[in-house]
Amino acid sequence: MNALQARGLSFGYNGKALLREIDFEIKDQSFVVLLGRNGSGKSTLLKLMAGILKPQSGRMEIYAEDINNMSYSRRAEFIGFLSQSHNTVFPYSVAEVVITGRAPYIFYSPSKKDVEKAVESMERVGIIHLRDKPYNQLSGGERQLVMIARVLAQEPRIILFDEPLTFLDIYNQMQFFSLIKQLLSNKLTIIMVIHDLMIASRLEADYMMLSEGKIAAYGGKEIFTRDNIRKVFNIECQLDEKTGEIDLIPLKPLRP
Numbered sequence: 209m210n211a212l213q214a215r216g217l218s219f220g221y222n223g224k225a226l227l228r229e230i231d232f233e234i235k236d237q238s239f240v241v242l243l244g245r246n247g248s249g250k251s252t253l254l255k256l257m258a259g260i261l262k263p264q265s266g267r268m269e270i271y272a273e274d275i276n277n278m279s280y281s282r283r284a285e286f287i288g289f290l291s292q293s294h295n296t297v298f299p300y301s302v303a304e305v306v307i308t309g310r311a312p313y314i315f316y317s318p319s320k321k322d323v324e325k326a327v328e329s330m331e332r333v334g335i336i337h338l339r340d341k342p343y344n345q346l347s348g349g350e351r352q353l354v355m356i357a358r359v360l361a362q363e364p365r366i367i368l369f370d371e372p373l374t375f376l377d378i379y380n381q382m383q384f385f386s387l388i389k390q391l392l393s394n395k396l397t398i399i400m401v402i403h404d405l406m407i408a409s410r411l412e413a414d415y416m417m418l419s420e421g422k423i424a425a426y427g428g429k430e431i432f433t434r435d436n437i438r439k440v441f442n443i444e445c446q447l448d449e450k451t452g453e454i455d456l457i458p459l460k461p462l463r464p
Contacts, residue, residue, distance in 0.1 A: 209271065211236040211366050211397040212257055216266035219252060226252055228421040230266070234399065239392055241408050242401045244418035245441055250401045251292065253418065254368050257399065258289040270366070284312035288364035290355055292371050299342040302354050306330055306339075309361035329360035332390075334383060348375035356384070360391075367391065369400040373407070385411070405441075 210233045217230040227249045234240055242250045255261040256268050259275040268275045270286050278286075288309075306329060310322040318326075330336045335353050338346065343354060352375045359367055373381055388398060402408045408415065409432055417425040419440045425431040437445045 209236045210234060210269070211238070211271065212399070213269040213272070214256075214266065215269065217253075217256060217263050217268060218265040219249075219256060219261060219263050226421055227256075230423060232416065232423060232426060234397065236271075237392070237395045237397055239388070239398045239411070239413040240400070241411060241413045241415050242399065242418065243405070243408060243415055243440070244424075248418040248440075249421060250418055251370050254289070254370050254399065254401060257366075258287050258368055259283050260289065281312045284362060284364065286365050288359040288362045288367045290359050290367070290369045290372060292374060299344055301340050302330070302335065302343055302346070303327075303339040305343045305354055306357045306361050309358040312362065325363065326357075326361045329357040332360060332387065333357040349377060349380055352376055353380065356387075364396075366397040366399070369398070371401050371403065373402065373404070381407075405437075 212232075212234040214230050214232050217227060218225065219227045230253070242253065244250050252261065256263055257275075259268070259270075259278065262276050270278070270283075275283060275287075303326060307318055307322060307326040309329070310318060310325060313319075314322055327336065327339075330339055333353050333356050335350065335357060338350060338354070343351065346354065352372065356372065372384060376384060388400075391398060409429065414428055415426070415431055416423060417431065417436060417440045424440050425436045432447065434445060434447060437443065
């Protein structure tokens with residue numbers, strides 16, 4: 209079964225096409241990493257997957273249903289989305305921010321189950337000690353962890369991460385990928401935008417490379433070739449596979 213499927217998906221801003229005639233299938237319970245240069249459309253594609261943006265042509269399907277025909281609450285049952293930026297000027301506590309992930313299930317006030325799910329997600333991310341601290345007093349890395357906990361509290365079947373490693377130190381990056389393994393073992397579908405090719409190449413994932421509004425390559429680690437990296441990232445790289453892992457060592461940028 210496909211968790212997500214794009215059919216002739218096109219989108220642009222101010223009359224300029226950013227994504228053109230995109231077609232793909234993402235299987236249920238899979239892990240897909242989106243790669244590409246700045247401006248290649250990765251974040252826009254993620255927002256189309258989440259139903260935040262509506263395609264100018266084509267359609268995005270979630271479990272064979274057009275996502276743009278779903279109500280907000282129904283979409284929230286399937287899709288959890290972590291954006292790149294998330295600031296607030298109000299002094300909400302960490303626990304209050306996390307429990308907003310339960311919004312699709314709350315009618316008047318949070319139930320006992322809603323509170324339990326919020327606490328459980330904070331414990332899984334390792335921030336339960338911050339539960340009473342004002343969110344706007346946290347560091348950038350701590351805020352990122354809070355928003356990850358908020359998405360987990362929502363209990364979606366598909367989670368979309370847009371640059372989740374932003375602000376995370378190396379320890380919390382390792383904790384994050386340990387969490388990703390847990391989520392995948394719980395039969396969730398994970399789609400993630402990452403800029404770091406070194407990190408991306410070491411994940412057990414499928415990869416979708418975007419370039420000039422199109423999918424340049426989609427598959428497993430076999431798509432990490434000199435030709436694909438040259439075409440998508442405009443750099444020459446050395447690929448070292450002696451250890452069985454891929455080392456991407458940039459040699460030089462090509463012409464702009």
